[in-house]
Amino acid sequence: MKGFRRLSAHAKSVGIGCVLVGGVIAVPSGGWAKEIAFVARDIEDQQAVWLPREIVIHRRTDFTEPLIFRFDNPTTRTHVFEAPGLFESVEESGVQTTRPVRITIAPEETEQIVIDKNRMVSDAMAADGEVVTYRFYCPLHRADEDMGGNIVVGQ
Numbered sequence: 001m002k003g004f005r006r007l008s009a010h011a012k013s014v015g016i017g018c019v020l021v022g023g024v025i026a027v028p029s030g031g032w033a034k035e036i037a038f039v040a041r042d043i044e045d046q047q048a049v050w051l052p053r054e055i056v057i058h059r060r061t062d063f064t065e066p067l068i069f070r071f072d073n074p075t076t077r078t079h080v081f082e083a084p085g086l087f088e089s090v091e092e093s094g095v096q097t098t099r100p101v102r103i104t105i106a107p108e109e110t111e112q113i114v115i116d117k118n119r120m121v122s123d124a125m126a127a128d129g130e131v132v133t134y135r136f137y138c139p140l141h142r143a144d145e146d147m148g149g150n151i152v153v154g155q
């Protein structure tokens with residue numbers, strides 16, 4: 001992960017099946033942020049999913065603060081959170097930039113990213129008032145027929 005600033009911490013012993021959704025947390029800069037937590041879960045046939053399966057984000061309320069995604073991996077395998085169309089905001093050599101969301105989370109680790117809301121806003125503009133849906137999944141352990149989870153962005 002050279003050059004990228006990313007918050008990383010040992011996952012607290014999050015029990016499998018224990019899913020925390022949403023919440024408002026304090027960020028180091030002293031401000032507030034909307035945090036959405038995802039938890040990796042191993043399922044049958046060596047597959048894995050990210051829980052919860054659906055997240056609803058409301059532009060009017062949730063976009064007023066930085067939007068943070070947290071990924072907890074309480075399993076014994078490395079998982080990846082991939083969400084085509086979603087971008088994270090990263091600081092690289094002191095420059096703020098964005099890149100597609102594809103995050104690797106080692107066993108018993110937690111990763112945190114800041115979502116690039118500007119991209120979401122332009123997607124919403126392009127959708128002309130319709131909801132915008134982003135899919136997410138672990139590309140390493142995804143079943144062929146698995147459509148993944150949904151992040152639904154509404155008004």
Ligand SMILES: [Cu+2]
Pocket residue numbers: 048078079080138139140141
């Ligand atoms: Cu996986």
